[in-house]
Amino acid sequence: MKKLLGLLGAFGLVTAAGVTVVSCGHKKAENVENIKTLAELLSGVTIVDTQSKDDVLKAIKAKLGNANLKSDYVVEFSNKDVATLTKAETITIKALQDFNIGDAIVKANDSFKITVADATKVETVKIADIQAEADKIKGKKNLPEVQTALNDIVALEKFKDKIQSLTGENIDGQPTNVKVTIVLKPNYKLDVKTNTITITGAIQDNTPKIKINAKDISDKITISGFKTIAEVQKQLDKFVTGTPDFPGVIQSLTAKTDPEEKINVIVKIKLNEGYELIGADWFRIIGAIDPNK
Numbered sequence: 001m002k003k004l005l006g007l008l009g010a011f012g013l014v015t016a017a018g019v020t021v022v023s024c025g026h027k028k029a030e031n032v033e034n035i036k037t038l039a040e041l042l043s044g045v046t047i048v049d050t051q052s053k054d055d056v057l058k059a060i061k062a063k064l065g066n067a068n069l070k071s072d073y074v075v076e077f078s079n080k081d082v083a084t085l086t087k088a089e090t091i092t093i094k095a096l097q098d099f100n101i102g103d104a105i106v107k108a109n110d111s112f113k114i115t116v117a118d119a120t121k122v123e124t125v126k127i128a129d130i131q132a133e134a135d136k137i138k139g140k141k142n143l144p145e146v147q148t149a150l151n152d153i154v155a156l157e158k159f160k161d162k163i164q165s166l167t168g169e170n171i172d173g174q175p176t177n178v179k180v181t182i183v184l185k186p187n188y189k190l191d192v193k194t195n196t197i198t199i200t201g202a203i204q205d206n207t208p209k210i211k212i213n214a215k216d217i218s219d220k221i222t223i224s225g226f227k228t229i230a231e232v233q234k235q236l237d238k239f240v241t242g243t244p245d246f247p248g249v250i251q252s253l254t255a256k257t258d259p260e261e262k263i264n265v266i267v268k269i270k271l272n273e274g275y276e277l278i279g280a281d282w283f284r285i286i287g288a289i290d291p292n293k
Helices: 001-012 055-062 129-135 142-152 214-219 231-242
Strands: 073-077 088-093 099-101 103-104 109-113 121-124 163-171 174-184 188-190 196-199 210-213 250-257 265-271 277-278 283-287
Touching: 055 073, 099 188, 103 142, 109 250, 121 129, 129 163, 129 174, 142 163, 142 174, 174 188, 210 214, 214 283, 231 250, 231 265, 265 277
Parallel strands: 121 188, 210 277
Antiparallel strands: 073 088, 088 109, 099 103, 163 174, 174 196, 250 265, 265 283
16 A cells, blocks of 8 residues: 555655545545534434334434445444333444445444433424524524524523424525524424424525616606506506516515605615615606596
8 A cells, every 4th residue: 555655656646635545445535514423314313112123223214315224334222132112222323334325424433322212201393383483583694693593492491391402504505594403302203204494594695786776767667647546556567577677676666645745656666686776765756646537
C-alpha cells in the first residue's frame, strides 16, 4: 500500500491532505454534511410489549430501507430467551460498517436504543397539533433561529411530557422551508406513520426582489364613466390577468369608493412574491364612476 501511494505521488496523483484519498479497501463516498445517526433515522419508532421480535425487525427494516441486517447493522434484544417482547426490555441497533440510506450515510459503530413500552400505557399524539404550533414559525433569519423556536414548542406545557425533540433541517431547493423530525418520549406515539412535518416559509426569503414602480402601473390604467364600483373592479381584474406590461407581477388590484368624492375610486395594489413595489401601494382614479349612467 505504501509503495502504491509512493508511485501515485510520483506521478502527481496524490495532492494535498484531505483532497484525494487512496484506499486498498472498499469505501463508500462520504459527505460530512449528509451523515445521519441511527437515532435520527429511527426516531418515531415506538415498540410495545404486545409486538413480536419479528415485528420489531420489520419496523426497523421499514426505516432503514435497503440496508442489510447482519452485514450493515445488527439488532440486539436484552432479553434473548423469548420470542415476544417484555416491558422495559431494551433493543439496541448498531451499525457494523458504514452504509448508505438513500443519499445519507450511517457511520460504523453508531448505535441507538429503544425501550419497549407498556402497550396499555401508550398514548397517541396528534401530528396536526404539532404542525399547528410549528406553522407559527415564520420568517426567521436562519435555521438556528428556527431550531430555537422548535425548542420552545417542545417546552410548551401541552408537549413537554410528550415530545423528546423537534429537529429542523433545510430542504434542498426550498430555501424558505424547513423539514422537522419529531421524536416522542417513551409511551407516546404519533397518530400517523410519518414522523416528519414541513414548515412553509419558516426562513425569510433573501432572494433579491424585482422592483416595480407603482406609477408605472397606475399610468397604464384608464377607467372612467362606469356606473358602479363592481364594474370598475371587473375592469381592474381584466387588467391583472390580461396586461402584457406586467405579466405575473400583479396579484390584485382592489377598488373602493373614494370617501371624499364618490365618483373617484381608490385602488390598492398587491404584487406577487418576488416583486417589490416602489412608491405608495394605492392610487386614485378620477371620474371612474358616473352614477348618472
